[in-house]
Structure formats: C-alpha cells, structure tokens
Amino acid sequence: MNDETDYLAEGRQVFVEESSELLQQAEYILLKLEDEPDNDELINDLFRTIHTIKGSAGLFGFDDVVAFTHVAESVMDQLRDKEIFLNDDLMGLLLDSRDQISQLVAHALDNAEVPIGDSLRETGEELLKNLHQYLDIKTPNSSIVITAESELKVLTESEIALELTEPESEKVTNDYWHISIRFNRNVLANGMDPLSFFRYLETVGDIINMTTLTTDLPSLNDINPEESYLGFEISLASTASKEAIAEVFEFVLADCQLQILSPRSKLSDYTQLIYALPEENIAIGETLVASGALTEDELLKALEYQNVDIDKQTIVTEENITLDKITNALMDDVIIDKNIVDASNVDTALDKQKQVKEVEQQSVRVNAEKLGDLINLVGELVISSAHTELKAKQTEQAELLETVENLTRLVEEIRDATLSLRMVQIGDTFNRFKRVVRDLSKDMGKKIDLQIVGGDTELDKTVVEKISDPLMHLIRNSLDHGIEKPNIRTANGKSETATVKLEAYHDSGSIVIEITDDGAGLNPEILTAKAIENGIISANQQLTLPEIHRLIFAPGFSTAKEITNISGRGVGMDVVNKNIDALRGQISVNSELGEGTSFTIRLPLTLAIIDGFQVQVGQSSYVIPLDLVEECIALDEQQAKKGEYINLRGEVMPYIHLSEIFNDEDSLNSTLDKPGRRYNIVVVEYAGQKAGLVVDELLGEHQTVIKPLGKVFQNLKGISGATILGSGEVAMIIDVPSLIRRVV
Amino acid sequence: MSFTKREDSNQKKGICVLDASPDMTIYCAANNLAEIKGYYAEFNHFELNLSDVEEIDSSGIQLLLALKQSATKDGKQVFLNAISNPVAEVMDVLNIRSHFDWIQPE
Amino acid sequence: MAKTIMIVDDSASIRKVVRLTLESQGFDVIDAADGVEALKKLNGVKIHLLITDVNMPNMDGITLVQEAKKLPAYKFTPMMMLTTEAGDEKKMQGRAAGAKAWLVKPFQPPILLNAVSKLILP
Numbered sequence: 018m019n020d021e022t023d024y025l026a027e028g029r030q031v032f033v034e035e036s037s038e039l040l041q042q043a044e045y046i047l048l049k050l051e052d053e054p055d056n057d058e059l060i061n062d063l064f065r066t067i068h069t070i071k072g073s074a075g076l077f078g079f080d081d082v083v084a085f086t087h088v089a090e091s092v093m094d095q096l097r098d099k100e101i102f103l104n105d106d107l108m109g110l111l112l113d114s115r116d117q118i119s120q121l122v123a124h125a126l127d128n129a130e131v132p133i134g135d136s137l138r139e140t141g142e143e144l145l146k147n148l149h150q151y152l153d154i155k156t157p158n159s160s161i162v163i164t165a166e167s168e169l170k171v172l173t174e175s176e177i178a179l180e181l182t183e184p185e186s187e188k189v190t191n192d193y194w195h196i197s198i199r200f201n202r203n204v205l206a207n208g209m210d211p212l213s214f215f216r217y218l219e220t221v222g223d224i225i226n227m228t229t230l231t232t233d234l235p236s237l238n239d240i241n242p243e244e245s246y247l248g249f250e251i252s253l254a255s256t257a258s259k260e261a262i263a264e265v266f267e268f269v270l271a272d273c274q275l276q277i278l279s280p281r282s283k284l285s286d287y288t289q290l291i292y293a294l295p296e297e298n299i300a301i302g303e304t305l306v307a308s309g310a311l312t313e314d315e316l317l318k319a320l321e322y323q324n325v326d327i328d329k330q331t332i333v334t335e336e337n338i339t340l341d342k343i344t345n346a347l348m349d350d351v352i353i354d355k356n357i358v359d360a361s362n363v364d365t366a367l368d369k370q371k372q373v374k375e376v377e378q379q380s381v382r383v384n385a386e387k388l389g390d391l392i393n394l395v396g397e398l399v400i401s402s403a404h405t406e407l408k409a410k411q412t413e414q415a416e417l418l419e420t421v422e423n424l425t426r427l428v429e430e431i432r433d434a435t436l437s438l439r440m441v442q443i444g445d446t447f448n449r450f451k452r453v454v455r456d457l458s459k460d461m462g463k464k465i466d467l468q469i470v471g472g473d474t475e476l477d478k479t480v481v482e483k484i485s486d487p488l489m490h491l492i493r494n495s496l497d498h499g500i501e502k503p504n505i506r507t508a509n510g511k512s513e514t515a516t517v518k519l520e521a522y523h524d525s526g527s528i529v530i531e532i533t534d535d536g537a538g539l540n541p542e543i544l545t546a547k548a549i550e551n552g553i554i555s556a557n558q559q560l561t562l563p564e565i566h567r568l569i570f571a572p573g574f575s576t577a578k579e580i581t582n583i584s585g586r587g588v589g590m591d592v593v594n595k596n597i598d599a600l601r602g603q604i605s606v607n608s609e610l611g612e613g614t615s616f617t618i619r620l621p622l623t624l625a626i627i628d629g630f631q632v633q634v635g636q637s638s639y640v641i642p643l644d645l646v647e648e649c650i651a652l653d654e655q656q657a658k659k660g661e662y663i664n665l666r667g668e669v670m671p672y673i674h675l676s677e678i679f680n681d682e683d684s685l686n687s688t689l690d691k692p693g694r695r696y697n698i699v700v701v702e703y704a705g706q707k708a709g710l711v712v713d714e715l716l717g718e719h720q721t722v723i724k725p726l727g728k729v730f731q732n733l734k735g736i737s738g739a740t741i742l743g744s745g746e747v748a749m750i751i752d753v754p755s756l757i758r759r760v761v
Numbered sequence: 762m763s764f765t766k767r768e769d770s771n772q773k774k775g776i777c778v779l780d781a782s783p784d785m786t787i788y789c790a791a792n793n794l795a796e797i798k799g800y801y802a803e804f805n806h807f808e809l810n811l812s813d814v815e816e817i818d819s820s821g822i823q824l825l826l827a828l829k830q831s832a833t834k835d836g837k838q839v840f841l842n843a844i845s846n847p848v849a850e851v852m853d854v855l856n857i858r859s860h861f862d863w864i865q866p867e
Numbered sequence: 868m869a870k871t872i873m874i875v876d877d878s879a880s881i882r883k884v885v886r887l888t889l890e891s892q893g894f895d896v897i898d899a900a901d902g903v904e905a906l907k908k909l910n911g912v913k914i915h916l917l918i919t920d921v922n923m924p925n926m927d928g929i930t931l932v933q934e935a936k937k938l939p940a941y942k943f944t945p946m947m948m949l950t951t952e953a954g955d956e957k958k959m960q961g962r963a964a965g966a967k968a969w970l971v972k973p974f975q976p977p978i979l980l981n982a983v984s985k986l987i988l989p
Contacts, residue, residue: 024887024976032880065877065922072920072949073878075973083973205787207967208916208945209986210818215854217985227856234823237798237831242790242820243943249855268968268985382879787943 039066040119048451054103064093079125089114188281195278195310196251202244222255226308287319395435396722402428403743444472464514474521476528487593499536533615539608541565566606570594629721633714634675638748645753647700671760672709708757764796777804781811785821805837812843840864870915871895875905877923888976893989902926917946932964945986
C-alpha cells in the first residue's frame with residue numbers, strides 16, 4: 018500500500034505539469050474553434066484533452082475533477098457526434114467549464130482531502146446544470162453501476178421465476194460452486210489463455226477439482242495448434258458472488274460458454290447443464306460425478322429430469338441470454354447503432370498518421386532545474402576551454418593548438434546545442450492572450466481581433482516566463498486605453514473591429530516583440546499635462562515627441578481617466594519597463610494620434626552565454642556582445658579631436674571613448690602620452706541606431722558566460738554583467754543599449 | 762528449432778527421444794506441431810523430455826494432449842520423461858498429470 | 868524471466884503510475900505516448916501484454932491494435948484497451964481489432980493489477 022502511495026505521488030508530479038498543459042491546450046482549441054466552429058479535428062482534440070484529464074485525475078482519485086469533467090466530456094462527445102453544435106452560449110459555457118476544471122485540479126493537487134469550497138462548488142453546480150441542458154437533448158446514458166445492477170436483477174428474477182415453476186425440484190448436496198466452461202476456438206489466438214483465468218480464479222476461491230476435457234481435441238493430423246479445443250469442469254469453494262466469479266472470465270465472456278451453478282443448486286440446473294454441454298450426456302455426467310459436483314445418485318436423478326416437462330432448449334437459451342446480459346453489464350454497454358469505420362477510412366487515417374509521423378518530433382520531459390545545472394556547467398566548460406586555448410597558444414606547439422582548436426569548436430557546438438534545449442516557442446505565451454483579449458473585449462463592449470505573427474519564434478524559457486507578465490500588462494493597457502469603443506471608431510471612420518497585433522521575430526541576436534494596435538494613439542497634450550500634474554516634468558520643460566511618449570514609463574504615471582479593473586491598478590508601465598530592463602531588454606513606444614500605438618520590446622535570446630567581442634581599454638578588458646558589433650574602423654587623432662561625431666560612409670555617427678565612460682586613467686593618460694596614435698572604433702548597432710565605441714585595442718571574439726553582477730553593482734551605468742576570461746581575469750560586459758541611449 | 766531428436770534415439774531401438782524447446786507457447790505452436798508430426802510419422806515410441814521448457818501455455822498443453830491421444834488411438838506409445846517447473850505448474854492447474862504415461866527418473 | 872508489458876497512453880502521469888505499479892509486481896515495462904511511437908517500439912521485442920488507451924493523438928489505440936496484430940511477433944499478444952468512452956462503439960471496434968480485454972478508466976492501481984493478472988503472471 019505504501020508503495021502504491023509512492024507511485025501515485027510520483028505520478029502526481031507528472032500530472033501537475035500535464036494537466037496545466039492540457040488545460041492550456043483546451044483553452045487554445047476552444048478559442049480557435051470560435052473561428053472555425055466546424056473544424057472536426059479541433060473538436061476531437063478538445064475532447065481528447067478533457068478526456069485525458071479525466072482519466073489521469075481518476076487515477077489519483079480526484080473524484081471532484083472526474084465528476085465534473087465527465088459531464089463536460091459528455092457534452093464534447095455530443096459535439097463530436099454532431100448531436101449538438103457550437104454556439105456563443107455553449108462556447109462560453111465550455112470555456113467556463115475549462116476554468117472550473119482548472120480550479121478543481123488545482124484544489125485536488127493542493128489538498129484533495131479537504132472538500133472543495135462553497136464558491137467552487139456552487140460555480141460547479143451552476144455549470145453542471147447548464148451542461149446538462151445540452152446533454153438532455155439526447156437520452157442520458159445511465160451510469161455503469163446502475164446498468165450492471167439492473168441487468169443482474171433481471172438474472173435473479175428469472176431464477177426466482179424458474180424456482181416458482183418447479184417447487185418440487187431437489188437440491189444437490191455439494192457445497193461448491195460448479196463452473197463449466199468451453200472456450201471458443203479463437204481465444205488462444207487472441208492472447209487469452211484459459212490458464213491465466215484459472216490462476217486468477219484461485220484468487221477468488223479454492224479450486225477443489227479441475228477436470229480438463231479433451232473430447233473435442235482433434236488428432237495430430239487435424240489439429241490447428243493455434244485454436245482452442247479444451248473444456249473444463251471446475252468445482253470451486255468460494256464465498257464470492259456469482260457475478261464476481263463470472264467477472265473472472267469477463268474478457269472471454271463473449272468467446273466462451275460459461276455456466277456457473279451456485280452451491281446446492283437445484284438438480285434440474287445440473288440437468289440443464291448436462292444437456293447444454295456439447296459432450297455426451299453420460300460422459301459429462303460421469304465427469305461431474307468424478308469431480309465431486311454430483312453423487313451417482315444425483316446424476317441418475319438429474320438424467321431423469323430430461324423427461325420433466327421443461328423445455329430445456331428454451332431455458333438454455335434464456336441462460337445464455339442472461340449471460341450475455343452479464344457480459345453487457347460488465348462491459349457497461351449501451352448499444353448504439355454505429356457503423357464501424359470502414360476499411361478505406363482507416364487507410365486514409367493511416368496515411369495521414371504516417372504524414373504526421375514524419376513531422377512529429379518526440380520529446381523528453383526534463384526538469385528545468387537539471388537544464389539550468391547543465392547550462393551552468395557548460396558555462397564553466399566554456400570558460401575552462403578558453404583558458405586552455407590561451408595556455409595552448411602560449412606553448413606555440415602546433416599539434417596541441419590544433420587539438421585545442423578542435424576542442425574549442427566542439428565546446429562551441431555543445432554550448433549552442435545546450436542553449437537551444439531551453440529555447441521554446443513564444444506561441445504558447447501569445448496564445449494565452451487570446452483568451453484575455455476575448456474576455457476583456459466582451460467585458461468592455463469592444464470588438465477586437467487579435468492577430469498573432471511569428472508564434473514559432475524561439476527564445477529562452479526563462480525569458481519567456483519573465484516576459485509574460487509585462488506583455489499581459491501591455492495588452493490590457495492597449496485594450497483599455499488604446500482601443501476605442503465601436504461607436505467612436507465608426508464615428509472616426511475606422512472599422513468597428515479593432516486590430517491588436519502581437520508579433521515576434523529575431524533581429525541581430527535579439528528577439529523583438531511588437532504589440533501594435535490601431536486604437537486612439539497617445540495624446541501628447543494629455544501626456545504632458547499629466548506629467549506636469551504628477552510632478553514628473555516641470556511646466557516649462559520642452560520635450561520631443563518620443564520623449565513625451567516615453568513619459569508613460571515614468572514611475573507614478575497613470576493617464577486612465579477612470580480606474581477600471583483592467584488596467585490603472587497602480588502597477589504602471591514603469592514596472593513593465595523595469596521588468597524588461599531586468600531581462601537586459603529594452604522597450605520603446607511609437608504612437609500616432611488617432612492611428613494607434615506600437616510597443617517594441619527587444620530581448621536578448623538567452624540570459625546565459627553570448628558570443629562576445631573582447632576589447633582592451635587601458636589595463637582592463639571589456640566584452641561587447643558580438644551580435645551588436647557591426648564593424649571595426651580606425652580613427653586617427655585628427656578625426657578624434659574634431660568632436661563627438663564621425664562621418665561613416667556619409668552617415669553621421671556619434672562615438673564615445675570607453676575610457677571616459679569608465680574613467681580609465683591608464684587609458685586616458687596613454688592617450689595623452691602618445692600623440693599621433695590611432696584609435697579603434699567598434700561600431701555597434703542596436704535597435705537601428707549606430708554608435709562608435711572608442712577602445713585602445715581589439716582583442717577578438719570570445720565566448721562569454723554572463724555572470725550577473727552583485728546587488729552593489731547593479732546600478733552601474735553601461736555595464737550589464739561580468740565574465741571570466743580564459744586567463745581568469747574578470748571582464749565587464751558593455752551594456753550597449755544604455756550607452757547608445759547616452760550618445761544619441 | 763523446437764523439438765530436437767536426441768542423437769542416441771536410434772540406439773534405443775525405435776525409440777524417439779525428443780527434447781522440447783524452451784518455448785511451448787502459441788508463438789511456436791505451428792512449428793512445434795510440424796516437427797512432432799514429422800517424428801510421429803517415423804516412430805512408434807516416444808520419450809519426451811520437457812525439462813528445458815521455460816514457457817508453456819494452453820496451446821502447448823493441447824499439443825501434448827493431442828500427441829498422447831493420437832498415439833493411444835494409433836497404438837503408439839508416448840512417455841513423458843522429466844518436466845520443468847513451468848510445465849509441472851500448468852499440469853497441476855489443469856489437473857492433467859494422469860492423462861500421460863510417465864517414465865520414472867532413473 | 869520477467870514478462871514485459873507495453874503501456875501506451877498520451878497521459879504522462881498515467882504512463883508513470885502504470886509503469887511503477889507494474890514494475891512493483893516484477894514486470895518489465897515499455898511505454899509509448901501514442902500509436903505511432905508504440906509501433907516504432909514494437910520492433911520485434913517480446914512483449915506479453917499490450918495495454919493501450921483508445922483516444923490518442925497521431926494514432927489511436929484501435930488502429931494501433933489493428934497494426935500490431937498484423938505483425939507476426941504480436942499476432943498472439945494479448946491486448947487490453949483503456950476505455951472511458953461512454954458508448955459501446957469503441958469497445959466493439961477494439962474487440963474487432965483484437966483487443967479482447969479492457970479496463971474502464973478512470974482506474975486505480977489495484978484494479979489495473981487485477982485486470983492484468985487475469986491475463987498474465989509476472
């Protein structure tokens with residue numbers, strides 16, 4: 018029992034993740050069904066997700082989940098069978114039911130022993146009532162248990178009836194059950210071995226006597242070795258019920274003739290048995306005597322019964338029907354006339370599955386912590402490999418260098434492969450917003466079409482997790498403040514339905530997420546007024562339009578005229594900005610009054626390892642993320658002294674001296690010491706903006722494992738992290754976006 | 762290879778000594794039958810050694826019973842020699858030891 | 868010689884619990900998440916019982932049983948369907964395909980072991 022609890026506990030861990038995935042899928046499917054209500058495949062998938070949740074929940078004894086899910090599943094089954102069809106009302110009901118299942122699952126996982134709370138129960142009852150309305154269209158299926166009971170009752174009644182018609186019938190003296198079974202020819206080929214059932218029978222009672230009958234067995238020449246020919250007469254001592262004994266053979270009930278006589282059965286029952294069995298009456302009679310079921314005396318009497326005025330054939334048939342009924346009861350059958358899928362359909366389905374097979378990729382579930390450990394280790398490996406490379410270079414041994422080069426290449430591949438393990442598509446996150454948009458737009462009486470582009474764009478799972486909340490906030494914001502009510506939209510000559518576009522794509526080592534709406538846009542006048550009111554800017558401050566737009570990210574800024582329950586709850590855009598900052602990302606806003614607003618978020622693909630470009634300033638090494646490096650150019654003293662801009666092929670590009678930024682005296686002094694020296698400029702580009710970073714020396718590419726800076730250094734401007742070089746020396750990682758912001 | 766005739770079979774004049782293979786389940790039933798039939802046509806006296814049988818199911822038992830039954834009818838003789846534990850277990854469940862003639866182990 | 872059971876179900880938690888339950892009884896267990904994966908793993912390896920869910924992505928349990936029965940190595944393998952379908956249809960299709968045993972979902976470990984022990988011993 019203890020063991021069993023353990024498996025369940027282990028399984029439950031799996032169920033936590035599985036159920037949340039399935040529920041998310043269910044939601045996604047439901048929302049998709051809203052656009053394609055006739056998509057049978059979607060309905061099938063929907064049924065399957067709910068069906069799987071029910072099955073798994075049952076395994077863990079989550080009865081509340083099973084009970085509710087069962088009804089929802091039945092409704093989906095009706096949908097599948099086209100007994101009912103999707104409409105707005107049903108769609109809402111199914112979405113709410115999905116939420117209810119989600120709540121019930123959460124409760125069960127939390128503490129299954131505690132009964133569910135009142136509100137959860139009441140919501141459930143309300144939903145069930147509504148779900149039942151869809152079920153009642155068709156006659157409801159009676160539950161398994163009831164079916165079984167009613168059928169078994171029929172059996173008892175027929176027995177009573179028989180008893181009444183033969184009050185004179187005598188009973189046999191033996192105290193054992195008698196089981197007589199003949200298997201159909203095909204059972205062996207179906208993998209059903211009579212031996213297994215007999216072994217199982219021994220768990221229900223004691224086999225007092227077993228007689229194996231070989232009467233039907235053909236000669237060696239005629240036998241088909243894969244068919245079954247043996248018959249069995251069994252005496253069983255057991256306190257089990259007839260049904261329990263019949264159940265031992267449940268899997269072969271349809272493929273055998275089974276007669277079960279209870280202890281002290283009527284002699285006439287044995288008469289029927291003897292006549293019903295395929296073997297010669299005398300032979301079977303003797304077998305019964307030999308097995309102890311009947312005494313010689315009883316056999317003689319039983320055989321005499323053949324003259325008794327009972328139509329044995331009818332009774333036998335009736336007995337068989339009753340057994341069929343047990344079979345049906347045990348199989349919880351409610352027979353529905355349905356054509357079994359014809360072969361061509363199966364073939365088509367198979368073809369389809371073959372196609373799927375080629376595309377489908379198998380996956381293994383790995384604990385995120387383990388992946389994190391692996392990535393950290395690979396980080397160490399990268400550092401260590403860089404160190405090795407450095408040492409090898411110092412030896413100047415060609416062979417060693419060659420080997421190390423190979424090693425470095427492999428380490429790079431391992432690094433890429435490892436990082437890709439944690440890459441997930443952003444689509445799942447995007448899809449969750451469909452529900453939000455759907456629900457919110459209904460609440461607000463707005464019509465919104467959410468478009469998703471680039472859902473298959475991949476990024477680090479840890480980044481995905483952290484970006485979800487800021488995105489949610491931006492979308493709510495856009496829905497609440499950006500999108501106008503339909504009547505206002507039409508008045509302004511816009512389409513009634515607004516569009517919100519969620520788009521993701523890769524751009525030079527970053528992932529870009531854009532949220533664009535065609536709503537009212539940001540009103541600079543209101544923004545400025547609000548900022549002055551809140552003391553963010555002074556009344557006479559002159560700001561450019563982009564600066565005004567960026568005001569929304571200022572702490573304590575809120576423009577919602579009335580606080581709705583959707584946004585404006587105090588958590589402002591400044592939090593969004595901070596969250597994105599924490600991911601080494603950047604958010605910008607672009608808006609046109611009356612046309613709409615667009616937020617652009619740029620995030621690094623991963624938080625762990627990057628390809629860096631190493632430079633030297635004075636005595637210190639710095640690393641610039643290679644993805645952001647455009648080119649390196651030389652700058653002579655004359656040019657350098659002209660000011661803060663250079664002409665890059667006709668383009669004006671600002672530049673800064675890293676030595677000034679980081680106040681590196683060595684470098685500053687050396688600059689003064691050596692007139693006529695040349696400078697190196699590393700041209701970096703971020704979000705379409707180019708800038709030059711002046712450094713003393715270019716050291717080349719370097720794999721960089723990002724080590725976060727401690728709390729003390731977190732506010733350092735221009736530095737986003739640190740890394741350990743092959744030599745063991747620490748190098749700062751240049752925060753290019755913040756430097757660009759500084760010079761532009 | 763399912764039933765192997767022992768090399769010394771011919772020394773025991775006209776006696777066919779067969780070693781049953783480990784698998785006497787339905788998966789090998791057709792093969793087992795074919796081989797038994799082959800020997801059956803050739804010999805009148807059989808000794809079956811079932812001590813290497815690892816798996817046996819109803820089809821395997823049936824085959825033994827059919828061999829014995831045909832032999833009785835055709836006036837041939839079939840004796841069981843040693844049996845393995847799995848065979849013994851099955852024979853006890855079905856209560857069929859008495860269907861066979863046995864050679865007492867030497 | 869431990870006997871081997873294959874469990875095919877798209878629910879990872881069910882696969883896990885079934886595996887642990889059966890392993891505790893001394894069975895070896897192979898698992899698969901759907902019919903396609905199961906067929907891939909049915910590469911001649913001896914299995915003594917196949918337990919499969921009905922409703923799965925890529926290839927359902929009934930098709931799996933039909934396909935497995937076509938393979939010589941699994942022609943005689945007992946097959947059990949895990950079914951929760953309200954109607955009889957799936958069970959009839961399953962039986963017609965060759966899965967003569969079934970287990971009604973939701974089930975708990977002792978019930979599973981009961982059903983399995985009607986068919987094979989460890």
